[in-house]
Amino acid sequence: MNRKYLVDTVTHEYICIALKKGLDWVPSNQNVLPSFMSTRTPETETGSVLLGGEFNDNAFFEKWIRNGTNILFQY
Secondary structure, eight states: OEEEEEEEETTTTEEEEEEEEEEEEOOOOTTTHHHHHHHHHTTTTTOOOEEEEEEEHHHHIIIIIITTTOOOOOO
């Protein structure tokens, strides 16, 4: 399954913000997104520590979990 994530590259916290179901994206974790974003510099600003991306489950865990991401913020 593909998911869209926001990853804080400093704290290594991440949040899944959307799930792909068929051809459509379904929002996920929208209730905690404002509190997650309120403590970080937005992606659109210079000096942002957030990285956004679309990953399938295996690729995300291979890239972030095995390479030092140690906090599962919200799945």
